[in-house]
Amino acid sequence: MSILSNNFAMATEDDDMVLSRQKYGSTDISGNYSEFAKAMGGYGERVTDPDQVLHALVRGIRMTQEGTPVLLEFITAREKIFSTT
Numbered sequence: 001m002s003i004l005s006n007n008f009a010m011a012t013e014d015d016d017m018v019l020s021r022q023k024y025g026s027t028d029i030s031g032n033y034s035e036f037a038k039a040m041g042g043y044g045e046r047v048t049d050p051d052q053v054l055h056a057l058v059r060g061i062r063m064t065q066e067g068t069p070v071l072l073e074f075i076t077a078r079e080k081i082f083s084t085t
Contacts, residue, residue, distance in 0.1 A: 001060045001070040004033050007078045037071035046073045 008030050037044030043063040047056045053074065060070040 001064045004071060004073045005076045006033060006073050007076045009078050034071060034073040042069035042071060044071045048075045
């Protein structure tokens with residue numbers, strides 16, 4: 001089982017790619033990775049509601065135990081918050 005945090009951007013690169021981001025939107029990426037997982041024969045699930053995280057994990061674990069590759073895609077905010085510790 002793989003878990004992907006999707007914020008539709010490479011936000012950690014914003015400070016390093018200012019010009020290319022402004023000119024070309026180079027850090028803005030998108031895609032529906034859960035649908036890609038399904039197209040490849042696995043189990044994919046896109047989670048947009050934090051209340052559904054636990055349920056998605058339970059389903060993902062069950063599918064993994066059944067031998068199916070799993071990708072859980074959690075939609076997250078673009079903001080950058082760094083730990084100070």
